[in-house]
Amino acid sequence: MAHIDNKDRILLRALQHNARLSNAQLAEQASLSDTPCLRRVKKLQQDGVILGYHATLAPQSLGYTVLVYAFIRLSENSAQAATQFEADVEQLQQVLSCSVVSGAHDYLLEIIAEDLPSYEHFVKHRLGAIGCIAGIESTIVLKQTFTKRPLPV
Numbered sequence: 001m002a003h004i005d006n007k008d009r010i011l012l013r014a015l016q017h018n019a020r021l022s023n024a025q026l027a028e029q030a031s032l033s034d035t036p037c038l039r040r041v042k043k044l045q046q047d048g049v050i051l052g053y054h055a056t057l058a059p060q061s062l063g064y065t066v067l068v069y070a071f072i073r074l075s076e077n078s079a080q081a082a083t084q085f086e087a088d089v090e091q092l093q094q095v096l097s098c099s100v101v102s103g104a105h106d107y108l109l110e111i112i113a114e115d116l117p118s119y120e121h122f123v124k125h126r127l128g129a130i131g132c133i134a135g136i137e138s139t140i141v142l143k144q145t146f147t148k149r150p151l152p153v
Helices: 006-017 023-029 034-046 079-090 116-127
Strands: 066-074 095-100 107-113 133-140
Touching: 006 023, 006 034, 023 034, 066 079, 066 116, 079 095, 079 107, 107 116, 116 133
Parallel strands: none
Antiparallel strands: 066 107, 066 133, 095 107
């Protein structure tokens, strides 16, 4: 685990809210000069604290109006089935996240779709085609009140 001090936390907060800040702007926010600031950011990248830089897109503006959480139960509890399922589901662009969960289900998927008919098609022809799935239970989000992507640092 990387050692993160208060200056690093300031940099991380600033980058999570606006990854397009220049090094000079970052340095100013953290009360650093440019070179030490750049060195800190590079170290946070090398240590795996910063994984990448991304643009946050509005799903509705791209035609995605449905958000679904799908609970998946595998046909068998084996490392081979889990590995195969994870590899297959990672290839599906509509799947935003995949989590191993405890309880009656094995996985929780976060899925986007253009509309309910397209989600039904996705389940029947793409997700349902994965051989090691024994069951799929879908929960459709009626309204997402907020989503937080920045981590508290």
